[in-house]
């Protein structure tokens with residue numbers, strides 16, 4: 001066995017698993033599985049299967065998920081940089097499938113960095129409804145925001161907040177909440193030896209404190225009738241079935257939706273809860289689920305679907321039916337939110353980029369500059385409301401006043417910057433477009449050195465007849481660069497040259 005397992009962990013698993021222990025240990029001799037999940041915001045599963053550079057084998061619990069052969073290195077292909085797929089451990093694709101995302105849902109991914117599950121949620125939303133994605137660790141929200149942008153998400157708000165403060169700002173707002181909880185990571189020992197080494201530090205006891213705290217707040221975030229999916233990548237019953245038993249005891253309006261028949265899942269193990277006599281109706285915990293590395297092709301996971309059957313009573317004073325109306329880029333977001341504006345008098349709100357411009361005039365100017373750019377360069381109506389933070393312009397799926405007082409990393413889709421009344425499109429604007437959304441596009445062959453040179457940031461010679469134009473447009477100007485037809489960034493074409501607009505921090509430096 002290559003991986004060094006902590007002795008205490010092995011002894012506990014021996015005691016819990018009994019006759020199944022030998023099979024469980026044998027799984028550590030196998031190589032971990034590599035998975036990719038097709039980003040259906042950019043390409044359909046059917047189209048990807050046709051062009052895939054890798055041999056694909058379906059993952060039973062995720063329609064867009066595929067195993068790729070060991071050693072495939074999917075991170076080293078231009079399609080990865082074009083956002084066509086996310087590299088994700090196969091079992092980690094299961095929790096979002098259990099959320100049963102529907103168009104128009106209001107979804108909160110509370111512990112989201114680096115964003116694997118958020119990109120999966122966004123793909124299921126297909127631009128409708130809203131995704132609020134959050135992580136408490138500021139540094140980790142950088143990767144989260146980047147993944148949201150690489151995968152072309154238009155309707156996400158990225159926060160760096162505590163669950164408590166989100167609950168204060170969004171009481172009973174979300175109809176789906178994902179808690180992919182910080183955990184002791186026992187299910188990842190085969191894939192990530194550091195998790196095994198750090199097991200003593202990220203102890204089960206420390207993790208249960210965090211999980212209890214997060215779950216305590218989650219019910220305040222959920223709209224009546226809504227669903228929480230709680231997941232971990234650990235085996236410890238204290239972080240799994242027992243955490244859910246405690247939650248149900250404190251929140252009698254909730255019930256476990258059984259995972260019976262869900263591909264890959266084995267029943268939860270209420271009999272493993274150390275002091276089970278403390279909890280009522282313990283048998284429903286068998287309806288939670290476990291993914292076992294010796295039973296499926298994936299690492300160890302736990303998941304529970306918790307349906308709220310009660311109502312929010314007094315707490316629904318906040319209007320949960322507040323419409324997420326879509327306004328065109330030409331409109332200016334100037335209305336004041338009701339409860340929010342009152343609550344956050346301290347004005348603590350800030351973003352990674354600075355505060356939201358308080359001046360309606362600045363937003364008006366930005367909206368006009370964006371509208372002028374969109375009229376000349378784009379062929380789609382931008383969804384959401386125009387919001388300005390410093391010189392950065394966003395299209396937000398929310399009334400911006402709802403974010404007052406929160407640490408906002410992205411209030412929405414970052415579409416560009418405005419300086420002296422001039423609008424410059426951002427890279428994330430390009431990554432979330434489709435080829436036909438731009439008046440000017442250039443297709444690069446994904447198997448050619450040219451595509452790699454573009455992704456490395458090089459200026460490229462480019463013949464004029466390669467610029468695909470909407471009738472009446474001139475060849476000179478911003479062109480959407482598409483790798484095999486999939487939007488990957490901007491370039492500026494002029495006089496036979498393509499000036500590369502691929503941003504420095506995004507460039508492919510490892511080739």
Ligand SMILES: C[S@@+](CC[C@H](N)C(=O)[O-])C[C@H]1O[C@@H](n2cnc3c(N)ncnc32)[C@H](O)[C@@H]1O
Pocket residue numbers: 092110111112113114115116117118134135136137140161162163180181182183210214
């Ligand atoms: C298992 S990871 C999430 C992985 C992520 N869902 C994905 O699919 O890419 C757990 C995350 O929870 C975050 N976290 C820890 N405590 C938290 C808290 N109290 N509130 C919100 N996030 C928290 C950690 O920073 C970490 O990024």
